[in-house]
Amino acid sequence: MTSSTPRQGARKPVRSAKQKRAKATVEVIIEAATRILSDQGWDALNTNTIARRAGVSVGSLYEYFPNKQAILDVILDRHLSKGDALIAQGAKDVQAGATTAQDVVDLLVSGFVRLHSDDPKLHRALSADVPLSKAQHRRVEAVRERIIDLTAAALADKVSAPAMKATLLVDTADALTHKWLIDDVGTPVSAETLAQELKTMLGLYALA
Amino acid sequence: MTSSTPRQGARKPVRSAKQKRAKATVEVIIEAATRILSDQGWDALNTNTIARRAGVSVGSLYEYFPNKQAILDVILDRHLSKGDALIAQGAKDVQAGATTAQDVVDLLVSGFVRLHSDDPKLHRALSADVPLSKAQHRRVEAVRERIIDLTAAALADKVSAPAMKATLLVDTADALTHKWLIDDVGTPVSAETLAQELKTMLGLYALA
Amino acid sequence: MTSSTPRQGARKPVRSAKQKRAKATVEVIIEAATRILSDQGWDALNTNTIARRAGVSVGSLYEYFPNKQAILDVILDRHLSKGDALIAQGAKDVQAGATTAQDVVDLLVSGFVRLHSDDPKLHRALSADVPLSKAQHRRVEAVRERIIDLTAAALADKVSAPAMKATLLVDTADALTHKWLIDDVGTPVSAETLAQELKTMLGLYALA
Amino acid sequence: MTSSTPRQGARKPVRSAKQKRAKATVEVIIEAATRILSDQGWDALNTNTIARRAGVSVGSLYEYFPNKQAILDVILDRHLSKGDALIAQGAKDVQAGATTAQDVVDLLVSGFVRLHSDDPKLHRALSADVPLSKAQHRRVEAVRERIIDLTAAALADKVSAPAMKATLLVDTADALTHKWLIDDVGTPVSAETLAQELKTMLGLYALA
DNA sequence: GATGAATGAGCTTTCATTCAT
DNA sequence: CATGAATGAAAGCTCATTCAT
Structure with missing residues (x-):
């Protein structure tokens, strides 16, 4: 029993893995926005650009941020x-x-x-x-x-x-x-x- | 109508009259833009609004200014x-x-x-x-x-x-x-x- | 004077010509929207489609209507x-x-x-x-x-x-x-x- | 574990248990959608909202319904x-x-x-x-x-x-x-x- | 199967600028 | 020159659907 119960033990990691991914996405978005801001300035900062630079879709951006x-x-x-x-x-x-x-x-x-x-x-x-x-x-x-x-x-x-x-x-x-x-x-x-x-x-x- | 001396004689006064009008137009545009800027801020400052407030057309605005x-x-x-x-x-x-x-x-x-x-x-x-x-x-x-x-x-x-x-x-x-x-x-x-x-x-x- | 004063007389027609054009644009937009509505239904009715079908740009549409x-x-x-x-x-x-x-x-x-x-x-x-x-x-x-x-x-x-x-x-x-x-x-x-x-x-x- | 009769004997109960669960999920989704529809109207009815209100994931929703x-x-x-x-x-x-x-x-x-x-x-x-x-x-x-x-x-x-x-x-x-x-x-x-x-x-x- | 993060086409709207009149 | 109707690229944002885990 002990050696073959991946369920109980596995479930939490799955969730935390997802949370990790989510957090990573948030992070990558903020980093992209920060870089654009400091490199190209406010005028170049728009949601599509941020998403592209972050390597995610606009949809994901709006998953984590209610607006720009x-x-x-x-x-x-x-x-x-x-x-x-x-x-x-x-x-x-x-x-x-x-x-x-x-x-x-x-x-x-x-x-x-x-x-x-x-x-x-x-x-x-x-x-x-x-x-x-x-x-x-x-x-x-x-x-x-x-x-x-x-x-x-x-x-x-x-x-x-x-x-x-x-x-x-x-x-x-x-x-x-x-x-x-x-x-x-x-x-x-x-x-x-x-x-x-x-x-x-x-x-x-x-x-x- | 003095049809014989249309160029040299007529033009200067005409030009300066025109220049006066032009200057007045420039003035009115600048004033409108300044007022909008101080009353409503940068976000409210767009060329159409400026022209309307100045009482001129956008076309005229672009006659005197290459861009915003x-x-x-x-x-x-x-x-x-x-x-x-x-x-x-x-x-x-x-x-x-x-x-x-x-x-x-x-x-x-x-x-x-x-x-x-x-x-x-x-x-x-x-x-x-x-x-x-x-x-x-x-x-x-x-x-x-x-x-x-x-x-x-x-x-x-x-x-x-x-x-x-x-x-x-x-x-x-x-x-x-x-x-x-x-x-x-x-x-x-x-x-x-x-x-x-x-x-x-x-x-x-x-x-x- | 009477036979050679196209200015006074011409100016109004210009304005009314413009008004006619504007009215025609409004009309063409409404007709396009109406046709789309009755032919393809509400789901197919969006501003881009209306403009395209009306043969005008979206910008013109928003010139005459504040919103959809x-x-x-x-x-x-x-x-x-x-x-x-x-x-x-x-x-x-x-x-x-x-x-x-x-x-x-x-x-x-x-x-x-x-x-x-x-x-x-x-x-x-x-x-x-x-x-x-x-x-x-x-x-x-x-x-x-x-x-x-x-x-x-x-x-x-x-x-x-x-x-x-x-x-x-x-x-x-x-x-x-x-x-x-x-x-x-x-x-x-x-x-x-x-x-x-x-x-x-x-x-x-x-x-x- | 009766390893000799895995098919006939085991499957039916399993399937019906699954079916019961599936039916419950379907039910909960329908109820959620119905409540949203009557409380907030058609405009508020989207698949993500339905899933959240139903307490299931969008993925599950699409497991039981091909589309909205x-x-x-x-x-x-x-x-x-x-x-x-x-x-x-x-x-x-x-x-x-x-x-x-x-x-x-x-x-x-x-x-x-x-x-x-x-x-x-x-x-x-x-x-x-x-x-x-x-x-x-x-x-x-x-x-x-x-x-x-x-x-x-x-x-x-x-x-x-x-x-x-x-x-x-x-x-x-x-x-x-x-x-x-x-x-x-x-x-x-x-x-x-x-x-x-x-x-x-x-x-x-x-x-x- | 279950999950929910990710996707991206598509929508509404704005506004600097152009150009026919 | 003046006019202002017309343009259309581009922005912010939504949501049905997919797919890696």
Whole structure:
């Protein structure tokens, strides 16, 4: 009996195999969409192209996503959760070793540099090409606010008016690292030097 | 009817009359497109709608613009030249009365506040909705660089490393005023207060 | 002046020529849709087919109709207005020469026979194939009620309980003539004989 | 394990067990489709939805039905056999107690009222939404003719021209009860009153 | 047999652009 | 030149059906 009962044991694997296949399909669709987005931009992103590039049929795409927007939602979600991970890490780093306001600023800037260094082409497409929906804007905004709050908390016992300062610090760090690393603007010096300068500027302000 | 001198004598006035009419048509099209863009956004901007709102036919529209993109080019150009005008004015103001680096910073921030306060809905559409072409990005970039150069010049005899400082000052002033005035992010305090704070931050940095 | 001013005079014809062309296009689309509906049924009726059969592009179709349903609306409208015309004629005939309730019944049945004899294939498609919208059902219902009201009025001074009798008379006359002329049911005798019998039945009832 | 008689002895029970399961699956599919049809209408009826609601896979559905239409065939068949059952019962009732033509008429009308009162939502979907095939129309027609024949037989020794009268009586009873109970037309009085009036009208005619 | 992921033809609709008038 | 009717490629999405597991 024991050696010849493939049924009980086999049934679950079948289901999980199917689930694996389904998950793989979802994955391949998202990857295709992500690649198209970062390689060719928003205008080239349509359901037929995604399906073709993913090697599946449009029907399959709509099996897993209710509409085109939903694919973008997932891409954005993943993108933002990378940001979240960086925030969590940053918060830990701050707790572990930030003794001065300058330390907090340094970690903040470094965090944004790292964030914007990862997959910059996708980042550009997402922030310049794609027309985000209201809900998506809110999601992006929520992440921003979370970073500001954490920064304010980290500065609370170190500076005056931590909430306002956190707002400027975060918005500036985000905007400038984004500009230098994502937009391909011509900068007189290297991005690293600029980041250093940025730390200086924000450090001065934090302590003011 | 002076049938003897139809060419030389008649044509110029005719042409300029025609040119006047042509210019008026171009104008009316641009205005219609601009209004649609700022009222209803990029998605609502299509050539038929533009023509209808402008009170001309699509055929006429294509008489004056080779394609849809060309209309957008003009809108962007005008938008950017407003920036240019503000710059020119700012340069004058600086020459006239900026004795300290803080003065330059104050004028810079005030300039960007003014820039972003004018027709913010159009500004938002142009910077968030509309997918700019490479060439258009370059044009935006050129304006940025011009501002940076002028700022650097204004700071030249007042601070150290004026070029680098100008880059950070301009990018920060632009990014933050844009964020507060154009994107509707939730800010803890008023935009005016933030602008004041921004001047403080940038002033500190300029003098560092 | 009078003999050589083609402009003033010519401009209107141009516009009306265009309007004529537009109207012709609308007409050709409706005719194509109607023919498809009566020849091949609702399932074969799609916008591409309609456009092809009409000899126009889908784009033109959507120039004149906001969506597929709107085409059907027009077809139904025209169909119903034929019914309305028949009603108007019937009301006149009744006023002119119906002295007895049997006269009213005879005119009623004859009217429905005529109504259902005209373009029976379209009639069949419209009443069997096409899934009518709520609004369309209401329109059909409104025509029914108008006929009932007119019949009740015609019977008012001739029979007892004219409203109720009108309801039965109209619904019966409609249903049976429809069944015999539109649905291709096998009837033991000719439709004409059946109509005669129907008049007998309804006449008996009207006078009861 | 009786290895010597695997065929004859074992197979029959197995097959009938299988048949039982198969029948249950067919049943569950039909029920699901019927419920969807009467609850959400023809437009909501698609094979995937049916399978999901039935708790089986689409694959299984296609194991038991060659195509979507076949499911509808069964639903229609069952619907019609309810009509047949009512007819059989009616025929018995007529034999048992119909002594006059009016009795026959009364039973006929009551039968149609009962027929149309049972699951009117399904009835409506089947008669208004679903596009019946030619074959299905023929089946409906066959039932109609059977009722007419039975009615004619019941009237044979009571009235003149029983065949023709049966045609009008049946078609009228069907059409009017359908209209009042299935279509939601605005009627001046209750369906019961109308049914009574209908009996009066048909009784008059039957005896004419 | 049962499963349900995968398929893809086909549908409705949009809109930048053309061209006969 | 002006007009606006006409075009048709292309997009998003559905669903009856198939087939690998």
